[in-house]
Amino acid sequence: xxxxxxxxxxxxxxxxxxxxxxxxxxxxxxxxxxxxxxxxxxxxxxxxxxxxxxxxxxxxxxxxxxxxxxxxxxxxxxxxxxxxxxxxxxxxxxxxxxxxxxxxxxxxxxxxxxxxxxxxxxxxxxxxxxxxxxxxxxxxxxxxxxxxxxxxxxxxxxxxxxxxxxxxxxxxxxxxxxxxxxxxxxxxxxxxxxxxxxxxxxxxxxxxxxxxxxxxxxxxxxxxxxxxxxxxxxxxxxxxxxxxxxxxxxxxxxxxxxxxxxxxxxxxxxxxxxxxxxxxxxxxxxxxxxxxx
Numbered sequence: 041x042x043x044x045x046x047x048x049x050x051x052x053x054x055x056x057x058x059x060x061x062x063x064x065x066x067x068x069x070x071x072x073x074x075x076x077x078x079x080x081x082x083x084x085x086x087x088x089x090x091x092x093x094x095x096x097x098x099x100x101x102x103x104x105x106x107x108x109x110x111x112x113x114x115x116x117x118x119x120x121x122x123x124x125x126x127x128x129x130x131x132x133x134x135x136x137x138x139x140x141x142x143x144x145x146x147x148x149x150x151x152x153x154x155x156x157x158x159x160x161x162x163x164x165x166x167x168x169x170x171x172x173x174x175x176x177x178x179x180x181x182x183x184x185x186x187x188x189x190x191x192x193x194x195x196x197x198x199x200x201x202x203x204x205x206x207x208x209x210x211x212x213x214x215x216x217x218x219x220x221x222x223x224x225x226x227x228x229x230x231x232x233x234x235x236x237x238x239x240x241x242x243x244x245x246x247x248x249x250x251x252x253x254x255x256x257x258x259x260x261x262x263x264x265x266x267x268x269x270x271x272x273x274x275x276x277x278x279x280x281x282x283x284x285x286x287x288x289x290x291x292x293x294x295x296x297x298x299x300x301x302x303x304x305x306x307x308x309x310x311x312x313x314x315x316x317x318x319x320x321x322x323x324x325x326x327x328x329x330x331x332x333x
Contacts, residue, residue, distance in 0.1 A: 086302040108302035117299050130281040133195055134263045137202040141259035142252050144207050149214035150240050167208040179272055197273040202263040210255035217251035253318045282307050
């Protein structure tokens with residue numbers, strides 16, 4: 041009797057699970073196609089000898105070639121003669137922005153959330169008010185400020201601009217994440233004689249490593265994709281970045297599309313590598329514990 045009563049329910053449950061799994065698989069495939077379609081179009085253009093396969097409607101170049109990628113790697117195309125120097129400048133801006141943002145925001149969140157309890161929320165909320173001002177309005181003041189300090193046409197000027205815009209958001213994220221860490225760990229460490237620096241380095245920072253990695257990725261991507269301040273603050277050939285060079289391709293109507301697209305694909309590799317590297321670090325950081333220290 042019980043088997044006869046419950047077998048239809050179990051059958052319906054299995055059908056629902058199978059339908060849910062099939063729907064999730066179809067949705068995942070559709071999203072994957074949607075995300076990869078721009079990269080596919082870029083690859084078509086980069087592999088075409090003339091760089092116009094995507095515009096002709098062909099699903100694959102009739103005579104694919106790596107000439108465009110070779111032109112980028114060996115700087116044989118005249119627009120890309122300083123590509124690796126510019127790539128190094130972009131990488132320097134990205135890594136310095138990531139490191140300074142992670143350092144400043146983690147120190148700020150530690151001070152506001154652990155040492156100045158009750159006041160940190162007000163200060164961090166006030167810092168977020170700068171996001172109500174469009175970045176375009178701050179170009180001239182920032183340019184004058186960098187000119188006064190003699191940082192015009194230097195990579196540090198762009199790093200300072202990126203850190204200025206990334207730190208407030210990162211500070212709020214780290215403060216909210218820091219609330220998940222019991223404050224009793226700090227009190228116990230202070231009772232054992234730990235200084236604030238030791239509490240920060242041995243307890244707070246190890247437990248905050250997943251959130252610090254996340255804000256580091258955010259800062260790196262912000263700097264990697266930023267163009268306005270690089271265009272305004274950098275002018276000499278030795279200080280230009282890949283973002284500025286790629287923008288100059290659009291000024292020349294006769295430029296073949298395969299070269300800038302190949303350069304864009306190569307330029308997109310470091311963020312992808314960094315994301316997968318830090319993703320493993322985030323997973324490892326979730327298992328770290330302050331008591332174990």
